Amino acid sequence: MHGRKPYLVGHQEFAALYGVEPQMVGQWLAPSRGVLDPATAIVVSGVRYWPLGFACRFGKTTARPKLLNVRLRERLIAEQGEGWEPDLGEELPPIVGQHEIIELFHLPSQGTLATRIAQGGFPEQDWLLSGSRLWLLDTVIAAVPELRASARTVSWEVDQKVEAALRAGTYDGPGSVVLTRGRHARKGV
Structure with missing residues (x-):
């Protein structure tokens, strides 16, 4: 195991x-x-x-x-x-970053999540890699009751379709593709 x-x-x-x-x-x-x-x-x-x-x-x-x-x-x-x-x-199990979390909860802005993280009101990241925070999807889902209990304006309702797509590896929402930069951007990936 x-x-x-x-x-x-x-x-x-x-x-x-x-x-x-x-x-x-x-x-x-x-x-x-x-x-x-x-x-x-x-x-x-x-x-x-x-x-x-x-x-x-x-x-x-x-x-x-x-x-x-x-x-x-x-x-x-x-x-x-x-x-x-x-x-x-x-x-790998389902792993999420800020883009996927924003979509998972339909948060009004990235600032909403960033503020919550900065104030310590979001679960600690499972990884800090190359300057970015990442979480296991299960870490985020397990924190929902606590997020709801401390919320003032955000409902922290999980979009079941987004969660299912993340678990199935079929998520195609924001953050699901790398935006190519530089000379290869014109060619597409």
């Missing part, structure tokens, strides 16, 4: 595992390079995240092998707490 949450990495952590700048991960993802398949990542709030197992294995799969920083891997595991090391995105 796996621990409560899987170990993940964002662009910054992925790059640090191989001693490169975070922009290099974007270059690996570039269609012209074809080094890193975008399908290996999950997208949460418009940003890619990878299972740690895949990220650690990646360096051995490239034409020019890359050396993994094993100490950093150990530190990431320690920082993320009790969990397990998945290799594939399909192994």
Whole structure:
């Protein structure tokens, strides 16, 4: 049986595992390079995240092998707490960021959620990766009674269709795709 949450990495952590700048991960993802398949990542709030197992294995799969920083891997595991090391995105439970949470509750603005988080009235994130907060969907759903009890104007009603789509991996609302920037934006993903 796996621990409560899987170990993940964002662009910054992925790059640090191989001693490169975070922009290099974007270059690996570039269609012209074809080094890193975008399908290996999950997208949460418009940003890619990878299972740690895949990220650690990646360096051995490239034409020019890359050396993994094993100490950093150990530190990431320690920082993320009790969990397990998945290799594939399909192994992951539903994970949400601010975009998905706003849609899940039909919040009036991102500021509503940001204020709630800043004031400590929202569950602590399960991950803080590459500067972004992420939660297990179950963490957010479990907090609904407490959110409702302390609410003044927001009802904190869960949209069952959004929750079902997040659980099924079929969510296609805000944050479900990466908005490509730079010279590859014109080509589409």
